[in-house]
Structure formats: structure tokens, C-alpha cells
Amino acid sequence: MSKSNIVSHLKQKKITEVLSTGKRMDGRNFEDFRELTIKRGVLAKSEGSAEVWLGKTHIMVGVKVGTGTPFEDTPNEGVLMCNAEFTPIAHPSWEPGPPNENSIELARVVDRGLRSAEVLDTNVLNIIGGKLVHIVFVDLYVLNYDGNLIDACSAGAIAALIGAKKPVYTVENGEAKRTEEKVPLTIRKKPIAISIVKIGNNLILDPTTDEEDVMDARLTITTDENNNICTMQKSGSEGLTLDEIKKCINMAQAKAPEIRAKAIGD
């Protein structure tokens, strides 16, 4: 929500002051996440689901596997689609209506992370080449907003996909038929997004709403388990120096394994 809310000078001053002492408003260190809880398989009707709590941020992720026609340029590949919904129950300033730029950014950054890391083998999602393929929808539903949606959603998306199953189709005479059988999706990589927020000269992880309101810039870095970078996205109204970017990459790589372990679960 890059500076979209006008924050009182007092709050802005207080947050910066507290940061200069090396701590944050809620007593955390700069690199600390709030308590992260991920529950998998919470919804019976969806093919895969996960519920994420990150402090007071609360997200529901549902995976639905449907069918559809493939894209013209990739006739034998299934499709992975990511969509984010900002429900009006999540925050007093959120209203019902078409998706705003923040929800589009959230969906696209999570989507790019999954796509770049090639989480799903799109070739096995093919049913009838050129005609019918599986389409995997990942819907991110924000139920309560208290900052750091991208990190929470990216962890939730991986958690939901790990447990997701796809229905099996049989093809006879060019006709596809859905069977009762379901097989798990193969998850090849587990990319995790970590957002680093810059306030003044401080770089912090897992910002709350207040911290996001006063932030100067944010850099989201998605890394896979080999520490390769899959996606980067900078937002916010200030620039970053090269040194800060390098520092951010290191912070993201250091933090991602801990969050990934939570997302994978047992």
C-alpha cells in the first residue's frame, strides 16, 4: 500500500525513532518474522488449500483444477493462474469493486514466482494437445490485512499446491472423460518470496500495516531451494542503491529456508 494512506507525522516519527534503537514498534528485531502458522487442507471442496496467519495477517489460499483450451503458442501445456482477492472484510479502507493495483501486483508477483521457478511441469497438465488442458487456479483470499501480503501469500500458495490433487481424465476417440480418480500435482520447486522494506536507512523484514504505510521502498525477492533468484519486484516511492539491493538479496536468501520449512510442513 505504498504511501497510499496518509500517516500522521507523529506515527512516522515514532516508527523511525524506534528503528534507530535497533528494535521495532512490536519489539521485534529487523530480521524477525511475526508468528507464522500455515495449515494445509482446510477446505474440502477445493483441490488444495492452505490457511496462513502471519501475525494478524490472515489469508486463505484455494487451488482449483479445471480444464480449458490451451494458449495458442503453447498448445500442449497446461496453465497455472494466480488471482488475488482483497475482500472488504480485511481492512476498513478496502472497498468492494474491481481489483486495484495492489491486488494485481500481489497476484502477479506470486504468479511470477511460481512460473519462473517452474513449480508445475505444464507438459503433464496436457489432456488433448491443442484442445484441452488442465488449468490450475491459485486464488489468494485476504481475510485480514496487517501487512506483508506477498510473503504470506507466496508461502500459502506453495503450501496449498503441495497438497493439491488433479482429477484424472481418460481420452477415447478424441473425447476426454473425467474419472473419479485424483492424483497429486508434482511440485518441482518451492519458491518463497521475502519482502524487504526500507524505512530511512533501515532494512526490515515482515512489515506490519503501519510500517508499510511509512515505508520508502520495498524489494520482494523470491528464491528457490538452491538459493537462485526467481523473481524480484521493487515498489515504493524511493530508489535503492546497489549496496542496498545486494544486502536485500542476502537477507532474502538467509530468511527463505525458515519460511519454506513452515510452508512444506511435516
Next chain:
Amino acid sequence: MSKKPTTKKTAVRKPARSKKTVAWKRSDGRAFDELRNLKIESGVLPNADGSAYIEMGRNKIICGVFGPREMHPKHQAKPNEAVLRCRYHMAPFSVDPRRSPAPSRRDQEISMVMRSALEPAVFLERYPRASIDVYIEVLEADGGTRCASINAAAVALVDAGIPMRDLVAACATGKIEDKLILDLGDYEDKKGQSDMPVAYMPKLNKVTLLQMDGIMSTKEAEEAINLAIEGCKKIYEVQREALKKKYGIDQNQVKPEKEFQPEEVEEEPQSEEGHQ
């Protein structure tokens, strides 16, 4: 993409590379750190407060800036600073096949990242309650439209007379066949392994846009950012040239100033006559 880029007036070219890198050529014959042809012109739209036209490779993009002006609708105005609004839009005929003129999710995201790429350069706090509108129309797309759009928008903002901390230059780097390359064309964008658009303010030494898709190691990512910054510095010079062409003074053409003469007795009665 097999066409060799033709040299234009403002083409940016680099001298030949070391032997090792010369052997590997890109699909359009460029060296790995060579930009496409770049042409920027400022002040192309008579009705806009500021405007710019850019050709970057085969991208053709026109940008108009309106403002600072009264914000409409009013409730979007900020009491402490101006609001920079960007709208990135692709013409239906800019790509093959035709695309719908309705804004897509991609367009909206690009509009957003463009805004945060340009915002750090503009003194927004000088115009409370106002809006500054940046409209981008992509007439022909050839990969890297968001970077080309930012290059045009920065020039158009200056053309509109809006006070700025620095220009913003942007270009992409990417990886194809495990090699890093600068300024991806359409083919390299689609076939490459990764793509990283970067916007940079050369004087303030700050990166204002950074996105990435595809897989890169930490080392590659750092090298890619550095490569992009070098590209941005070259683009920055072309942006400056475009502005100088319109606003600059050719030192050879400047006549020496006349010395100030406080009293010219003969002219006085004439001017008083004019008043009566």
C-alpha cells in the same frame, strides 16, 4: 530479428569487444552489452504540457504529460504533495495478434511500477493537491516496452517543466543461452531464460525500478544489475541530447551580450507616445 540494426543519427554503439565475447553473437548481431538503436525526441505533442517520442529498437512509444493541474476526482488529491498518475496503454495494433484496448492486469501493473520508478525523481512536495498525469501510448511493441516508456516519460516530465532531482533511464538485462545480455529485443524476451528490467537515476546513483523473471544465481543477478546500470548511463546521455536539442543553446550561435546602456535619450519620448 535477423535484420541488422541500421545506424541512425542518435544510435548508441560500442566499440568492438574482447576476442572472447565477439565470437558469440545475438540473434540480431549485437554484442552482449550493445543497446538497440535509440532515438528520443521531446516536445512532439502540441496540446500536452510535456511530451516525448521514443524509438528503442522497433518499439515506438509516445508519452504525454499533463500538469501539475487540479486533481480530478478531488478526493484523490493529497494535501501534502502532488500525485503522480501513470497510465501505460498499448494500442490494439501494437502487437500481433490484435489486443483488446481494455487495460489488462499487465498494463495496470506496469502503470504502477512506472509510477514508482518516476516518483523518486520528481519534487512532488512542491505541488500539494495537484495531479501530474503521465500517459503512455505504445504504438508498436518490440520487447522492453516498460523500459522504453520510462525513458520517454522522464524526458516528457522535464519537457513539461516539472522540477526534477534527476532523469530516470531504464533498460533491461536478461539471460539467454546462459549468457547475460543487455536491452532484450522481442525474440530474446520470449525465448530467454530470464529478464530483468532496471530503472536508474544516474546522478543520485539509485535504482528505482527492479523486476526480474526467470532463474538467476546471486552472482548473475548482481552482474545483471551492473550491466543494466551501464546501459542506463548510455541512455541517459541520449535523453540529455534530446532535451538539449530542444532547449539547449548552441554556444557557437550565441552572440555576445550587448552592454547595458541605462539611458537612451532619443527613445524616451517615443515610448511615452505609445502609452498615450
